[in-house]
Amino acid sequence: xxxxxxxxxxxxxxxxxxxxxxxxxxxxxxxxxxxxxxxxxxxxxxxxxxxxxxxxxxxxxxxxxxxxxxxxxxxxxxxxxxxxxxxxxxxxxxxxxxxxxxxxxxxxxxxxxxxxxxxxxxxxxxxxxxxxxxxxxxxxxxxxxxxxxxxxxxxxxxxxxxxxxxxxxxxxxxxxxxxxxxxxxxxxxxxxxxxxxxxxxxxxxxxxxxxxxxxxxxxxxxxxxxxxxxxxxxxxxxxxxxxxxxxxxxxxxxxxxxxxxxxxxxxxxxxxxxxxxxxxxxxxxxxxxxxxxxxxxxxxxxxxxxxxxxxxxxxxxxxxxxxxxxxxxxxxxxxxxxxxxxxxxxxxxxxxxxxxx
Amino acid sequence: xxxxxxxxxxxxxxxxxxxxxxxxxxxxxxxxxxxxxxxxxxxxxxxxxxxxxxxxxxxxxxxxxxxxxxxxxxxxxxxxxxxxxxxxxxxxxxxxxxxxxxxxxxxxxxxxxxxxxxxxxxxxxxxxxxxxxxxxxxxxxxxxxxxxxxxxxxxxxxxxxxxxxxxxxxxxxxxxxxxxxxxxxxxxxxxxxxxxxxxxxxxxxxxxxxxxxxx
Numbered sequence: 048x049x050x051x052x053x054x055x056x057x058x059x060x061x062x063x064x065x066x067x068x069x070x071x072x073x074x075x076x077x078x079x080x081x082x083x084x085x086x087x088x089x090x091x092x093x094x095x096x097x098x099x100x101x102x103x104x105x106x107x108x109x110x111x112x113x114x115x116x117x118x119x120x121x122x123x124x125x126x127x128x129x130x131x132x133x134x135x136x137x138x139x140x141x142x143x144x145x146x147x148x149x150x151x152x153x154x155x156x157x158x159x160x161x162x163x164x165x166x167x168x169x170x171x172x173x174x175x176x177x178x179x180x181x182x183x184x185x186x187x188x189x190x191x192x193x194x195x196x197x198x199x200x201x202x203x204x205x206x207x208x209x210x211x212x213x214x215x216x217x218x219x220x221x222x223x224x225x226x227x228x229x230x231x232x233x234x235x236x237x238x239x240x241x242x243x244x245x246x247x248x249x250x251x252x253x254x255x256x257x258x259x260x261x262x263x264x265x266x267x268x269x270x271x272x273x274x275x276x277x278x279x280x281x282x283x284x285x286x287x288x289x290x291x292x293x294x295x296x297x298x299x300x301x302x303x304x305x306x307x308x309x310x311x312x313x314x315x316x317x318x319x320x321x322x323x324x325x326x327x328x329x330x331x332x333x334x335x336x337x338x339x340x341x342x343x344x345x346x347x348x349x350x351x352x353x354x355x356x357x358x359x360x361x362x363x364x365x366x367x368x369x370x371x372x373x374x375x376x377x378x379x380x381x382x383x384x385x386x387x388x389x390x391x392x393x394x395x396x397x398x399x400x401x402x403x404x
Numbered sequence: 405x406x407x408x409x410x411x412x413x414x415x416x417x418x419x420x421x422x423x424x425x426x427x428x429x430x431x432x433x434x435x436x437x438x439x440x441x442x443x444x445x446x447x448x449x450x451x452x453x454x455x456x457x458x459x460x461x462x463x464x465x466x467x468x469x470x471x472x473x474x475x476x477x478x479x480x481x482x483x484x485x486x487x488x489x490x491x492x493x494x495x496x497x498x499x500x501x502x503x504x505x506x507x508x509x510x511x512x513x514x515x516x517x518x519x520x521x522x523x524x525x526x527x528x529x530x531x532x533x534x535x536x537x538x539x540x541x542x543x544x545x546x547x548x549x550x551x552x553x554x555x556x557x558x559x560x561x562x563x564x565x566x567x568x569x570x571x572x573x574x575x576x577x578x579x580x581x582x583x584x585x586x587x588x589x590x591x592x593x594x595x596x597x598x599x600x601x602x603x604x605x606x607x608x609x610x611x612x613x614x615x616x617x618x619x
Contacts, residue, residue, distance in 0.1 A: 303540070303541045305539065306538075306541060307541050310550050314572075314575070314592050317574070318572075327594060328441050333609070334575055334592035337590060338574070338575065342541055
């Protein structure tokens with residue numbers, strides 16, 4: 048009862064102090080405190096500290112070596128708490144993180160070592176490790192992950208989208224010890240994918256699965272982001288006001304015809320109304336006829352209802368120039384986008400086995 | 405002819421200055437050359453005369469209001485009839501117009517015409533109301549116009565007799581080149597004025613050269 052009470056008090060104290068501790072302490076300090084808690088048999092507090100250390104992300108996150116150490120002590124602490132499943136899960140994470148990790152038998156009791164060996168036997172012989180946040184220029188530089196193996200498994204490593212669609216196959220084949228797999232930031236078509244969440248998934252090849260090997264996959268989540276790129280806006284399409292009519296305008300033609308014909312007719316007919324008693328000269332026919340003919344000529348100049356090839360050609364050239372500009376600016380923008388670095392942030396690798404829910 | 409040159413000189417010097425004084429004002433100046441046919445009836449005789457008339461014209465144009473002046477001088481010779489006396493002709497008008505619609509301008513003002521027949525003068529002074537309609541055939545390049553007028557009062561001779569009349573003018577205006585504001589105008593005009601025992605009918609075929617926007 049006293050032990051239970053002490054554990055409860057410890058947890059309460061840790062919970063109360065948790066925000067301050069989290070702010071004040073780095074993951075390494077949390078790891079050291081968790082290890083110390085294990086050695087003084089404060090297992091409940093030790094579990095909390097170790098999990099907290101492992102959950103720390105960003106610049107304060109544990110390095111690969113410290114993460115392996117934290118997982119080993121977490122395994123041991125869970126064994127001490129009689130939480131066998133939790134201990135096995137921590138041991139599996141350790142195997143995934145570093146398949147070649149070997150616990151020091153002087154530090155851990157045999158039952159802890161046995162749990163670790165069980166995890167090794169059950170887990171795949173492949174581990175995956177990324178170097179950390181990486182900025183690459185797509186197509187010319189590469190994001191590197193290291194696959195480790197204790198045997199010579201035949202695996203497939205794919206980059207997939209968040210919904211599982213394969214973006215690009217990075218590696219297919221068997222390897223011994225370790226291999227660096229590189230992703231140049233492009234998909235199978237040679238295009239840089241949009242920002243978002245992706246993953247590198249390593250799984251046994253189809254041939255390996257046919258031999259009866261256990262189904263498993265290693266998943267390394269990736270967050271891909273690209274800094275904002277200063278691109279040029281695309282020019283707007285030419286407005287209708289710049290386009291010339293491709294067919295003659297009947298309304299405009301009539302607006303030209305009517306003033307000419309009306310004025311011409313007036314000039315020819317009005318002399319009779321002004322002075323019916325006097326004989327008007329032929330000058331009115333000359334002027335009236337000229338005005339009327341000018342109106343008809345203006346009407347015909349509008350090509351009413353007819354195609355106007357010159358205007359069609361003009362409009363085609365205008366649109367073609369616009370399309371060329373759009374294509375050129377799009378190409379320059381694409382070059383700028385390609386020239387920017389892709390920031391790839393790997394997350395914690397996860398193992399999925401046949402018995403993973 | 406001296407008077408004609410004087411009016412031309414005054415018009416050319418005054419109109420641009422007036423136009424500059426107010427930016428929104430535009431102006432036109434022009435030269436006219438007409439062939440006139442005058443049918444003069446003094447009951448019971450009738451004469452038909454014809455001859456050239458040269459003149460100038462100018463206008464000041466604002467958004468709505470227009471002032472137009474024309475002046476011409478010429479000499480008409482008899483073509484038939486018993487009275488074989490030639491006449492000197494002086495004519496002019498001064499009108500104020502209001503642009504009621506983009507295509508319609510309404511005018512009012514006096515129109516005068518004087519003949520010198522030997523030692524005698526005959527002066528017609530007619531106060532007219534006019535309406536000018538314009539239509540665009542080719543925007544900025546070609547337009548047609550018709551102007552109708554009627555007299556609401558007038559006088560002729562000394563002692564003065566009550567006179568009246570009506571007339572019309574119509575034609576075509578063509579811009580000579582896109583880069584210059586020079587226009588040419590071909591017009592036909594017929595005016596008929598009358599008083600007790602008198603009737604004058606004047607036909608004009610006129611060719612004009614105008615600087616500025618024609619109105």
